[in-house]
Structure formats: C-alpha cells, structure tokens
Amino acid sequence: MTSQAEMVPTGGRVASSDRMRRLLRDRPLIPLTALLTVLVVLMELVRPGVVSPDWVGVTIRAAIPLAILAACQTLAMLTGGIDLSVGMVASMAAFIMATQTGDQGPAIAIGLAIIAALIAGVANGIGVGVFKVHPLIMTLGIGLVILGLMNVYQLVVVQAGTEIPAVIEWLGSGTTLPFLPNNLLVFIPLAVLIIAGLRYSGFGRLLFAVGDNPVAARLAGVRVWQVLLALYILSALLAAIAGILVAGLVKTASLALVEQSVLPSVAAAVIGGTSIMGGRGGYSGTIIGALILTVLTSLLIAMQMPEAVRQILFGAIIVAVAAVYTRIVDLS
Amino acid sequence: MSAAVDAGTAGRSDLLAQVRHWSQRNSWTLALLGLFAGILLFTYVIQPSYGAAQLQGLAIGALPLAMATVAQAIVVISGGIDLSVGSMMALTSVTAALLMKDQPEAFAIPVVFGVLALGLILGIVNGMLVVITRVPDIVVTLAMSFVWAGAALVVLRTPGGGSADWLTDLVTGSIGSEWVPRALVTLLVIVGVIWIPLRRSTAGLALYAIGSDRLAAFRSGVPVGRTKVFAYMLGGLFSAFGGLALTATTGIGTPVPGAYTLLGVAAIVLGGVSLAGGRGGIAGPIVAVLVLALVRTDLTLLGVNSNLSTVIQGAILIGVVMFGSLLTMRRART
Numbered sequence: 001m002t003s004q005a006e007m008v009p010t011g012g013r014v015a016s017s018d019r020m021r022r023l024l025r026d027r028p029l030i031p032l033t034a035l036l037t038v039l040v041v042l043m044e045l046v047r048p049g050v051v052s053p054d055w056v057g058v059t060i061r062a063a064i065p066l067a068i069l070a071a072c073q074t075l076a077m078l079t080g081g082i083d084l085s086v087g088m089v090a091s092m093a094a095f096i097m098a099t100q101t102g103d104q105g106p107a108i109a110i111g112l113a114i115i116a117a118l119i120a121g122v123a124n125g126i127g128v129g130v131f132k133v134h135p136l137i138m139t140l141g142i143g144l145v146i147l148g149l150m151n152v153y154q155l156v157v158v159q160a161g162t163e164i165p166a167v168i169e170w171l172g173s174g175t176t177l178p179f180l181p182n183n184l185l186v187f188i189p190l191a192v193l194i195i196a197g198l199r200y201s202g203f204g205r206l207l208f209a210v211g212d213n214p215v216a217a218r219l220a221g222v223r224v225w226q227v228l229l230a231l232y233i234l235s236a237l238l239a240a241i242a243g244i245l246v247a248g249l250v251k252t253a254s255l256a257l258v259e260q261s262v263l264p265s266v267a268a269a270v271i272g273g274t275s276i277m278g279g280r281g282g283y284s285g286t287i288i289g290a291l292i293l294t295v296l297t298s299l300l301i302a303m304q305m306p307e308a309v310r311q312i313l314f315g316a317i318i319v320a321v322a323a324v325y326t327r328i329v330d331l332s
Numbered sequence: 333m334s335a336a337v338d339a340g341t342a343g344r345s346d347l348l349a350q351v352r353h354w355s356q357r358n359s360w361t362l363a364l365l366g367l368f369a370g371i372l373l374f375t376y377v378i379q380p381s382y383g384a385a386q387l388q389g390l391a392i393g394a395l396p397l398a399m400a401t402v403a404q405a406i407v408v409i410s411g412g413i414d415l416s417v418g419s420m421m422a423l424t425s426v427t428a429a430l431l432m433k434d435q436p437e438a439f440a441i442p443v444v445f446g447v448l449a450l451g452l453i454l455g456i457v458n459g460m461l462v463v464i465t466r467v468p469d470i471v472v473t474l475a476m477s478f479v480w481a482g483a484a485l486v487v488l489r490t491p492g493g494g495s496a497d498w499l500t501d502l503v504t505g506s507i508g509s510e511w512v513p514r515a516l517v518t519l520l521v522i523v524g525v526i527w528i529p530l531r532r533s534t535a536g537l538a539l540y541a542i543g544s545d546r547l548a549a550f551r552s553g554v555p556v557g558r559t560k561v562f563a564y565m566l567g568g569l570f571s572a573f574g575g576l577a578l579t580a581t582t583g584i585g586t587p588v589p590g591a592y593t594l595l596g597v598a599a600i601v602l603g604g605v606s607l608a609g610g611r612g613g614i615a616g617p618i619v620a621v622l623v624l625a626l627v628r629t630d631l632t633l634l635g636v637n638s639n640l641s642t643v644i645q646g647a648i649l650i651g652v653v654m655f656g657s658l659l660t661m662r663r664a665r666t
Contacts, residue, residue, distance in 0.1 A: 144646030151639035311482030318475035323465035
C-alpha cells in the first residue's frame with residue numbers, strides 16, 4: 001500500500017532478479033500460492049491418490065476456523081497489536097452456545113454467546129484503546145479472566161449438558177455440494193467483507209493508518225481509541241463465529257476447544273505477509289497462510305511423523321517462511 | 333538507562349539526596365515491596381499460623397517463575413520478547429531430569445553445567461535467528477517455542493527422570509534463620525552474581541541502549557546484532573536455571589511447557605519493565621513474582637474458589653498495568 005510510490009522505477013533498466021523480487025513483494029499471493037501448491041504436490045507424493053475433491057473439501061473445512069481466527073490477528077496486527085484472547089473468546093462462545101441450547105433454544109443461545117464475546121471485545125478495546133495497555137498483556141489478561149469465569153460457569157451449568165444446534169452442526173461439518181463444506185457459506189461473505197473493507201472502507205484505512213504511524217494518525221484527527229475499540233470488538237465477534245463453527249465441526253464444546261489454535265492463527269497471519277509491527281498486510285495472504293498451515297499439518301501426519309517431530313518441523317517451517325518473506329519484502 | 337548521569341551527580345550530592353534519588357529511580361520496585369509487605373501482613377492476619385515453613389513453600393513455588401521472569405526481563409529490556417522461555421524451560425528440565433536419574437550424586441554436577449550450556453546454546457540460536465532473518469522477535473520466538481517444546485518431547489515422552497538430592501536441597505529448607513528460605517537465597521545469589529556485574533558493564537549498558545533506541549545505539553557504535561544475541565543468550569541461560577529449578581523442586585522433568593512464558597511477561601510488566609524496551613530492572617519483576625505467588629496463597633487461604641482466583645489474578649494483572657499506564661499518561665500530560 002504505502003510502497004506504491006517507491007515502486008515507480010527510477011529509470012534505466014531493472015535487473016530481472018530485481019523485477020522478480022518486486023513482483024514477489026507486490027504480489028505476495030504468488031509465492032504463497034506456489035508454496036501451497038508444492039505442499040499439495042508433496043502430499044500427493046507421500047500418499048499417492050490422497051489428493052481428491054473430497055480431500056480438498058476436508059482441508060478447506062478444517063482451515064476455515066483457523067482462517068477466521070487469523071483474521072482477528074491480521075486486523076489486530078495491522079494496528080500494531082495482537083489478540084491472544086481469541087482462543088478463550090471462541091471457546092467461551094462455543095461453550096455458552098452448547099450449554100444454553102437445551103434451555104433457551106438455538107437462536108437465543110447463539111445470541112447469548114455473541115453478546116458474551118462482544119463484552120470481552122469491549123473490555124479488550126477499552127484496555128488497549130483508552131488505557132493504552134499493551135495489547136499482548138491486555139488480551140492475555142482478559143483471556144485469563146474469561147477462563148476463570150467460564151470455569152465457574154461450568155460448575156453452574158454442569159447438569160445442563162451440552163448440545164450443539166443442528167443448524168450449527170450442518171454449517172460446521174456438513175457438505176452440500178459434492179465436496180465443498182458448508183462453512184464456506186459463512187466464510188466467503190466474511191472474507192469478502194474483510195478484504196473489501198480493508199481496501200475500500202474508511203475503517204479499513206484507519207486500521208492501516210493507526211498501525212503505520214499512531215502519532216501521525218492522531219495528529220491527522222483520527223480518534224485512535226475509537227478505532228482500537230471497534231477493532232477489538234470486531235475481533236471478538238470473529239472469534240465467536242470461529243468458535244461456534246469449530247463446535248459444529250467437532251460436535252462438542254469444551255473450554256479448551258480452540259485454545260491450541262491461537263499460536264497457529266498468529267503464524268497464519270505472519271506467513272500471509274501481515275507485519276506484526278503494523279501498517280502492512282492484508283487478509284487474502286492470511287487465508288492462504290491458514291491453508292498452508294492446515295495442509296502442512298496433514299502432510300506431517302501423513303508422513304507419520306511423531307507429534308514431537310511434527311512440532312519441531314512446524315516451528316522451523318514458520319521461521320523459514322517468515323525469513324524468506326522478510327528478505328523479499330525488505331531488500332530492494 | 334541513566335547510569336552514567338547518576339554516577340556523576342551521586343559523587344557530589346550528600347547521602348540524603350543520594351538515597352532520595354535512588355528511591356525515586358526505584359520507586360516502582362519500592363512500591364511493589366510495600367505491596368508485598370502489606371499482603372504479607374494481611375496473610376498473617378487471616379492465617380495467624382502463617383510462618384517460616386509457609387514462607388519457604390512460597391519461595392520454592394515461585395522459584396521457576398522467577399527465573400523465567402528474569403529471562404524475559406533481560407530480553408525485553410533489550411527491545412525483544414522471548415515467547416519460547418516456557419519451552420526452553422521444559423527442554424532443559426527434561427534433559428536434566430533424564431541425565432540425573434539413577435546416577436551418582438557427583439555426576440549431577442557436570443549435568444547441571446551441561447544443562448546451563450544447553451540453555452546458552454538455545455538462547456544463541458534464538459538470538460541468531462532473530463538477527464539473521466530480521467523477522468520480528470515475537471514471530472521467531474513463537475515458532476521456536478514449537479521447536480523447543482517438540483525437542484523436549486523427543487528427550488522425554490512422559491514426565492519422569494529424577495533429580496540429585498543436593499540439587500533439591502539447594503532450593504528447599506532455609507539457610508541461617510528459618511525465616512530465610514534457601515530458594516530465595518539461591519535465586520538472589522544466581523541473579524546477583526550474573527546481573528549486578530553485567531548491569532555495570534559496557535555490555536549491560538548496550539542491552540539498555542539497543543532496547544531504548546536501536547538506531548541511536550547503532551550510531552553510537554554499539555554492536556546491535558551481537559548485543560541482541562547476547563540478550564537472548566542470557567534469556568536462554570536463565571530459562572535453563574528455570575528448567576533446573578523445575579526439576580529440583582518437583583524431582584522430575586515434564587516435557588509439556590507450563591504457562592511460564594506468558595506469566596513471565598505479565599510479571600515483568602507488573603515489575604515495571606516497559607514492553608517497548610530499554611526501561612526497568614530485574615529487582616522489580618522478581619518482587620512482582622513474589623507478590624503474584626502470595627496473592628495466590630491468600631486466595632487459597634481465604635477459601636476462594638480456585639477458578640475465581642484465576643479471575644482475580646487476571647483482574648489484578650490488568651488493573652495494575654492500567655494504573656501504571658494511567659500514571660505514565662498523567663506524567664506525560666503535565
């Protein structure tokens with residue numbers, strides 16, 4: 001975005017490697033898609049015949065909740081923040097929905113889940129925006145508070161049992177078309193809204209502005225705290241949607257439902273090319289990043305790597321991708 | 333941060349001004365100490381039998397987190413953040429526990445030094461990756477936390493191993509008076525021997541310099557890359573101390589990282605270290621760890637549901653940090 005002006009060639013001939021690099025820098029989707037393709041090809045080589053329309057459907061279905069959580073990280077990272085409470089907020093939303101469905105019916109249960117998530121988002125937003133607490137600390141602290149509150153809540157509703165509404169199960173784990181998962185019905189509008197919103201809406205531009213230079217943004221008349229408040233509320237809402245979809249996918253709900261996806265969600269945004277320092281990035285790269293991580297996980301499982309080796313490779317690959325990416329973007 | 337200025341003015345001013353200056357510079361740590369004393373008094377009021385033995389237990393329980401906090405504080409002061417502290421602790425802890433199991437006592441001495449060397453190496457790898465790849469610290473160390481945790485699982489699949497008796501003795505019981513927990517003394521000696529000389533050295537100044545303003549430090553001739561690796565190396569070393577503390581206090585090694593990374597971040601913020609780097613010390617975070625541990629004890633003594641006590645701890649964390657930033661904002665305005 002901001003690099004458009006520098007991009008104009010200063011005249012003369014540009015070395016082809018340089019041109020290549022610029023292409024990669026301006027179109028990060030190209031190398032990312034190439035990497036994704038390589039992983040899919042590897043998958044096919046490791047398990048010949050595994051790559052089929054059905055496999056694609058299953059992979060997309062598994063990647064979507066991660067991609068939505070990574071949207072929270074992408075938006076937060078654009079402003080130079082991070083939202084580590086998404087795992088707890090998502091698990092909380094899923095858990096509230098599952099425990100209230102029996103008594104209140106699905107619609108009210110989902111509504112209650114969303115309201116609880118919005119409260120968490122308001123708390124995060126006030127802490128980060130108004131009190132200027134570091135987002136890492138604020139969202140971490142709110143995560144702790146939610147965990148404790150939900151543990152208490154769990155004791156209260158222990159006899160209610162959990163029940164996932166049929167419509168959520170259909171959305172989360174069903175497939176309508178031959179192979180495409182139903183959660184695309186939720187994801188595609190969300191993704192279009194986020195990508196278009198970042199590019200064309202005022203709020204999207206404000207996110208970039210606040211992350212790029214908060215002082216300049218404030219001097220230009222941006223009410224930074226309002227932007228941050230809106231951002232963290234939006235992030236909590238997205239997290240709740242992701243949590244509800246996960247509950248529909250695994251057909252159960254617990255307080256540890258989504259927690260293990262928090263760090264991968266940060267990784268997906270980083271691999272997708274969003275800078276954790278703020279001001280640079282976008283959501284389309286993040287979606288590919290989530291797909292890459294999902295395929296990578298199933299590739300490592302297909303190669304029968306033990307859990308330990310899988311973790312090591314996972315970490316090493318994230319560093320490697322991020323390093324290559326940083327090289328491409330920074331040099332020139 | 334302003335060591336050179338202090339040395340100059342302190343020589344001229346009288347003792348009183350010096351004390352006042354010192355306490356102003358350490359006001360946050362002193363306030364935390366006051367808070368700790370207050371909570372300790374409160375503890376004694378609600379539980380009159382709270383005494384030396386309980387204090388020893390408090391120090392033992394707080395030791396691993398204190399080490400993790402020191403590791404995190406050094407890295408954050410240098411302008412980075414190390415999200416792999418917990419994983420490094422798990423890796424060093426299981427390595428120590430595996431090597432010490434069923435071995436003669438004397439064999440544990442080279443093991444301890446070997447594990448500390450391992451910690452140094454882990455830290456150097458983290459630091460080199462941050463410097464060479466130029467990927468933000470938070471991303472590199474987040475990814476490395478997977479790597480080190482995976483390595484811990486390779487070393488030891490399930491909790492097990494053992495600890496040498498002398499190592500356990502080093503952190504249990506008391507020294508001199510029964511009111512002086514040995515774990516606390518061990519902590520203060522280790523941190524003091526490493527940190528105090530360092531803080532007064534050029535390398536220590538360089539740590540603060542690159543954390544406070546990287547570019548200015550570079551232009552002043554500070555070797556930024558090398559100092560950064562040095563900071564992560566110290567982070568790895570203290571994580572290894574933390575891992576040894578885990579093995580010593582529990583008697584086994586557990587390959588699953590605890591919440592030490594994030595609790596450590598919380599404790600340094602509570603202890604007055606700025607996450608932006610270049611500001612704060614080691615004493616504040618250590619006192620903050622003790623405060624957090626004592627609050628947890630009190631909540632248990634008061635019979636608060638352990639889940640609610642998680643809520644209260646989170647709220648305290650947020651509240652203190654909000655209060656701190658309010659103070660900063662007010663100071664900035666006037």
